[in-house]
Structure formats: C-alpha cells, structure tokens
Amino acid sequence: MKTFSYVRATDVATAVGAIASEPNAKFIGGGTNLVDLMRERVESPDTVVDISALPLTEVEELPGGGVRVGALTRNSHLAAHPLIRARYPVLSQAILTGASAQLRNMATVGGNLLQRTRCPYFYDDTAACNKREPGAGCDAIGGFTRGHAVLGASEACIATHPSDMCVALAALDATVEVRSVRGTRRVPVDGFHLLPGATPHIETVMAADELVTAVELPASPLAANSRYRKVRDRASYAFALVSVAAALEVTGGAVAGVRLALGGVAAKPWRAREAERVLLGAPATEESFRRAAEAELAPAAAQPHNAFKIELARRTITATLRRLLTDGSAA
C-alpha cells in the first residue's frame, strides 16, 4: 500500500473542509472496504480523512414515524436497533446477512452505501477494467461472470453492487443526506447509485468532496411486514448471487401495497418497479408473484456464466413474497 497522509476529523465542518482542500483524498469510515482496495492498489489516495469519530452515530425517531440514521452508525448497531427491528425488519435482516460479525462491527452506514464492486477483474490490477481505468476495456466480459449483472449492464461494465443493506434501503424509499462545503442536499437512494453506461467509474451522484451524513427512512406501515432473502454460494459470509428485499400489504386477498428491490443483479440496488406495478391490486397469489417477477426480469440479459441468475431472481422474488404472505417478517 502506498504511503498516505492521515487526517482525523472530529466535526463535520472539518471533515468536509479537509476533503475539499485535498485533491486526492478519501474518507475512511470502518475501513473494511477502503483498506482492502488500497492494499490491492485499486485505490491510492494521498490523504485519508478519518471520519469515524464524527458525532453521526445516532439512530433517532423522526416526527411522523420515520427514522434518521447517522452515517457513522455501525452496521451491527443498526441491525440490532429496536426501532429498526420493529419498523423495518427487512433492513435489519439485510444487514445481518452481510459480511461477518467482525466486519459488521466495523462497517458504517456511509461506507456500506459507497462500497465498491467485488468484480475479480476490478480487484486484479493486471486485468483490464473500465471502472478502475476508464477506457482500458473490460476483462470480465468473456471471463468469469458468475457474480455479474443481468440488469442494467453496459458494454463497458457488467459489475454488480455488492451491498445487502442498500437493497433494503432501496425497497424502503430511503433518502441519503449529503454534505459538502457547498451545503447539504438530499438524494433518494434509488437515484444515488448509477448504472454504468459508458462511464462505469462514476458510480454514484456524489461529488468527490461530499460526505454522507445520514440516511432517512420514511414512515411506512407497509415496512413492518417486510423481509430480506439472500441467495449465495455458501450459508454465510458470501456476497449475494441474488437477493430480494420485499414488503407486502394484502387486503381482501389483493395486494394493497408492495415494495420490492433486488440485489446482486445490477450495478445498483435494483428497485423492481415493474414488478410492483404488476402486483398492485392483483390477487396475492403465487401466480401473480411469478408474473410480476417475470415482468421485472423481462429485460434481463445474461453473460455465459450467470444466465441462472435470471431464473433464480424470478424464483426468489416469488418465494420471498410467498413467505411474507405465510410467515410475515418472522425469520
């Protein structure tokens, strides 16, 4: 790892000031992703601004029933928080399926939002990668693509976003609060991450000098009946092949409200709006679930090793909605 300068910020103003004044600086939260990427020579900041001591660790109830989560809240703390467990079980479950207990104890909400893809060719600096080096090409195409995208990919990049937490946030219509020397702005999670297009190195709407300060979860009666299902290559400690965050409300046998998002299939947490549209008002049956899943996956396109993900996503959507119907959010 290249040598770098280290700055420790204890208040938000200093943090955003420090990042603005350094041309090649990075924030470090839990460091569980950034340090790996620095070791692998994917990231080489000259300055690292440590924000782990910022007073942004509160999980507070908002007037109206929403919840505000400070960006430095540790993943494990958020998952265990009673407000989250009661009102947004899908979020708690999603976080707990991610990484390992040790990593979750370190990882922060801001870092989780901004973690980068696990594409093996992105990690190996002998491979061509447009995300790492714009214009270099993409060695994943024609290589090992089991973990890659089936929705929203481009010719320049087929990587996926690895986060579980973000899939739940997408389903919950969360908002990200971002601060810089220019002020504060708020971005809906669904618009926070970008599809690769011709510029896969631009992954979010964040400017390089912006700090995530909080995530806000809107009040949602629907969210109390929600669950997360992650499908992966071993029972624990592996990234999602496909994951589904779902919330469901059924009245009189028909779907009165539904939120659905997919993980492991695209460069962003994939809000399944087409499936939601098909489901709304439809009878809450296996057949409707399947039809909705099919509608969502209709535009999917596979690589040689990941065609199974399309069928897996259909099945997992269907199975998750079915479980919500029978078991609610109980594990």
Next chain:
Amino acid sequence: MTQTEVRTPPLRETTGSAVGAPIDRVDGTAKTTGAARFAAEHPYPDLAHAALAHSSVARGRITAIDTAAAAAVPGVLTVITHLNAPAMKPPPKISPFNLVSLATGTSVNYLNTDEVHWNGQPVAVVVAETRDAALHAASLVEVAYQRLEAVVDFAAEEGNAEPQKSNALQSGGARKGDARAALAAAPVSVDLRFSTPQHNHNALEPHATTAAWDGDRLTVHEATQGIAWTRGQLALRFGVPERNIRVLSPYVGGGFGGKGMVWAGTVLAVLAARVAGRPVRLELTREGVYRTVGGRTPSTQRVALGARADGRLTALVHTSVARVGRVGGGGEQITSQSRHLYDAENILLQQNLVTLDLLPNTMMRAPGEAIGTFALESAVDELAYKLGLDPIELRMRNEPTVNPLDGKRFAHRMLREAYELGAERFGWPERTPAPGSMRDGRWLVGMGVASAYHPSWQLAANVTVRLSADGGVLVRCAFQEMGMGSATVVAQIAADALGVPVAAVRVEYGDSLLPGGPAAGGSAQTASIAASLLPAAEKLKRSVLALARRSPESPLRGTRASGVLARDGGLYPADGRGAGESYPAILARAGRDSVEARVGSDTRVGAMVSQARTVGKVLNDRRRWVKAACGAHFCEVRVDPDTGEVRVTRWVGAFDVGRVINAKTAASQLRGGIVMGIGMALSEETLVDPRTGRVMNPSLAEYHVPVHADIPPIEVHYLDEPDPTMPLGLIGVGEVGITGVAAAVANAVHHATGRRVRDLPITLDKLL
C-alpha cells in the same frame, strides 16, 4: 535428586492406558495462549522483510525490468531480479532414489532466468525494513515481456491427454479381463462423465519463512511438512552442506499437502537473506500462496459400470484426465480406490495427463482419491438406482474378500462393519429410497452414502528415547506437527511402551537437529514414527534392565527381558510375581543420569540405509498385502426447492483406521477431512482464467471454503480394531476422511431432488 524423590517418583496416574485415550493435545496450551511461535513470528535483531513481485503473463521472457520506483520507496534495501540475483543451483531432477528431489515444487531456478512459466511466477523480490514497504515496492516493479504462446485451458486441452506412466509408487493404469466387452454385454450399466475443478489448500497460516545466514551456516524457521526435504533442497540450491543448515518448524498452521514441497517463497527468502546480509522474513500474502504454491489438479473422469441383474459387477472402467505443469507437478492417483473397492470381474483403469503452462499441481489431502472417490462412488449410487437396489446393499454384494485386481490379501478390511455401524447410528433404514420422497417443511431432504478409501503408507523415521533419573522420558524425532496431534500421539505411544504416564513424556520435534523424521504426507507420519519408536523403547527397556541385573540388590536380578513388563514407571515381572523396581531407583543405583536408546542413524550412510530399509519394507509389504484405511460416510442434506441451495444437515462417518491412538485428535482429523470434503462438494473452486492462466479468486472472500454455518455436527465412529501388519495396529487418519465425502453429498442431493450433479462443486445453479 534426593532419595525421597527416588522412592516416590511423580508417577501417580495409572499407566498402560494412554494409547486410545482422548487426551488433550500437548501443544494446545501454547497455541491457545499465543506462546507458540510460528515461522513468521521469530524475532531477530536487524530483521528485514521480503515481498514478491509476480509475473502477469503465463509464458514468456522478461525483456525489461524497471526497479527504480520500487528501489525509491523509503525503507527498501534491495530489489532482486534475474539481472542481479546471485547464481543458485537449479532444483534437483525428480528421482525416486533421491527423496529430497521429490520436494521440488517447480523446476524453475527462481530469479536465475528470464523465462516465465506461469502467470504468477515470482519475477522480483523486494527486501525492506518493513513488510508494508516491501509489499508496496513489489507492486511498483515494472516488467516488460515477450509473450510466448501458452497452453492454459484445461477443458480445451483434455483431448490432448496422454496416458500416465506407472512407477514404483504409483500406477498409471491397470486391467483385469476385458472390461470393455463385459460392459457392452452387461444387462445393466451406467457410463458417466464427471468433472472436478482445481482446489487450493488454504491453510490458516500462509506459507512463511524466516531465514538467517551466519557465514555459510543457515537457520530457517519454516512452515513446512517436510523439514528434511526443506533442508536438503536448500543445501542443493545454495551449495552448502546439509549439516550447515538448520530448519525449525515446531508449529505449522495447517498444511494439507501445500507445505509438503519447497516452493518459491522459501528459496527466495533464503536468497534475499544472503543478498541483504541480514535475517529476512518472507510471509506470503494469501494471494501469494495462490500464485506460488500449487493446488489440486482439476479432472475429468469417466466411470462405467456393468452389472448383472443381481448387482454383481461384471465391468468397472475408470479413466481420468488431470493436468500437470510444464515445470513440475505429477499424476494424482485418481483411480487408486477403483483398484480395491469392488469385486468386479473385469477392470480397466487408466489415468491420463495433459501438460499446461500453469503453476504445477501438488499433493492436497488425499491427492487422487479425494476426487476419484467422487466419480466412482457417485457412479455406484447411480447404478444402485438403476438396479433398484439399496446403495449399501449393492456395495455389500460387491465387497471383495481379496484385492479384486490381483488376488492379494487385504491386511485389514472392515468396510462391511463400517456400513453396519454407520447405518445404525445414522438411521439409514428410515430413509425412503425414492428421490424427492422426503421433506421437512419446505425443504427437500436427501440421504446419501459413499465409501472412503485411502492407502496406508510408511516412511523412514529415526528416533531416540531417553529415560532420565527422575523417571521422565524424552522422545526426539524431527517430525512435523501441523495441528494433527502428532506430538500428542507420540507421547501416548511412548508412555505405554515405557509404562509411564503421558505427563512424564516430553517430545521434541520440528527441528532438523533432531534425528531425521518422516515428512508429513500420505497419512504416514504416526505409523512411521511408531515403527521406530516401539523398537527404540524396547531397546531402552533392555538397557535399563541390564543396569538392574548388574546390581546385586536389584529385585530384577536374573530376570530375562521377556519376563519384565514396563509399567507404573518401572520394570516389573510380567507374571506379577516378585518385586520390580522403578526407573528412578534403577538409574539411581547405577549412578546414571539417563539412559538412551536410538533407532536409525543420521549419518549420510545411516540415513540412506534406513531409507532403503523402509522403502524396501513398504514395497515388500505391498507385494504381499493391500493396506488401507476405509470407511462409510452417511450424509443428510436439505435442498431449498425454490433456490437450489444445499445445506448439509447431518453427518455420520464410521471408519476402519486400525487402532486409534487418540480418540480426540483422530476424530478431529477425520472431521477436518469431512469439512474439507463438504467444501469440495458444494463450494470450492479455483478460478483459472482460460484466457490468461491467472487465478482470479486468490482470496478467502472469493474461494469459498465452508464456513461454520455450512457444517453440521459430525459424528465420527471407529471400529478400533488393530491392523496386524501395522505398527501398534494403527492406520493413518489424515486423509481418509475427505475421500468419498463429495459423492455422499452428491448422492444425498440426488435423493432429495432427483438431480444428478456430476460436475463439482454442486452450486445451486445446477439444481434450478
């Protein structure tokens, strides 16, 4: 020592019952408290750190190498490349007459050549004040290559495989009768193709070397399974006599075969220490292990079985294709179990090899049988279904009484009993045979069985045993302890042989200054040591008795060696009549501090003699008997019908491993093998990019070994009956556990789902 102490020696436990007892490992406390020092933890004043730069092409020549940026990193002492490295001797050519040559990981003379033979070959070593500086600088070494055509795609090259030649230790093929004709004529048959991917060992401790030169004397702290081999290889390569080299390896954090050979890191650490003129530590990164230490070969296999309607096998065909590297590696005995497991009338076995421009393969837990049993034992299950027979019943109908190929006797074979015991403990009779017929809520439940089989081996071992005036026993032998429990079982064997409690025995190992030990491989270590330790203890007893007999006051005066028993910390008449004497009393009266006995000699000639004697005995034994460990695996899986996820939920293994020396450490070995086998069955796969020959998942995040949540409780049962042809009746337990595991899982998955997965790993996409 005072008189009082002599009369009350510290020997209060009952003796004679150490062998078999499930005692805690003697090195457990040192390991759990952190007192144990591993190869990368030895402090030296002035220690420097080394890191490797790896090639990014599979085959080529280095045309330019720019080390300026690396050398400019603060703290960097030197950057060694083929342009400035001192000359080393090339590694020895592999020869059965020079066992050290068998430890040549690759034939590349590292940094003494501009040639690149695999993607990841070390092309430079950076030595720096800190490991971080060395690693960073290594990443800045710029290399230009003239690329040469490289053959790296195993799947594409399969058709170019050539038959593997047989040698004294391994057969490339075998035949009995006309299996092809019998197969064609068989009323019931299966003819199936299987594939298994490359695997890597992933020992918890990455390979590490700390090397210190003092003139032309060298001390190496090394994570190795072969102390003597490491010493021998370094002596040859650096042109110094073996006696000038000391290799220390008292603690090794797992090996599984990956630390059996001498790989680039070891050689280059020693080279770096010589160049830097300082002690150097080279700790491979996890990626560095994948790039420089070979793994298990991938394979494709064909198993064809022909049977009569009653299930009796008329034909057994098992052929395989595996790969070696152009610069090393060897055939793995993929068809070995197929020589012994079934009493087929006609047998045809052939192993084939392709040569690729990849890092050579190397031994990995049960090389050959681990993947060979997957194919054979899956095929037997398929045949059982085709015949409408219970898969255990089919096996029992074909259980041989003598070796099927040539009629040799089995030294010991209790596979039948293993199935009986396992079936009872597992509850096999409750299984309903129809695929998909068992459920637990939404889960599909499946149960499968498969046989485990691994030949037993023995290597040469020199041992000394010393009895001290206080009654304590010291056993010395340069064997390896990688966590198997070796030191503990050696103490147990010595304790019973000399009639002292385990606590009175100290074992010294892991140091090349000690009498030469066997390498830890082939599940042979314990049997090899026992074969020398038992006669050494016998010799010691005779010497002690001789001392006693010389003394007029000794109650043992006039007793013959055959008439005494070592027990309770001394020698006593075997018939229980008359008095005996404690060891301290005998030694005190004789005025001796200690008595020592030794088996084997470490002089050059002595070592050759004991090597030749052992190899001769092993080959002679093999002409007379077939020796092996075997067992029966019982596996229960649950499969999610929506997603195809497989969870192993229950495991019972019943093993015939001869006499069990330590019920606890042996169970850990067998369990560890089963865990590794579950990984092989469900998730492990080294991804070698067929375009570049580069390993694309060189990390524990992306190479999926099983995690705790993947592993159910594993019940291990022993038949615990001694093999009369083995020392103490013991058969090695290190490898048999992994064999058959993947087949048991695959068979259970079929029972749950009706789907046969013949390509490992059984990932969920194969079940959608």
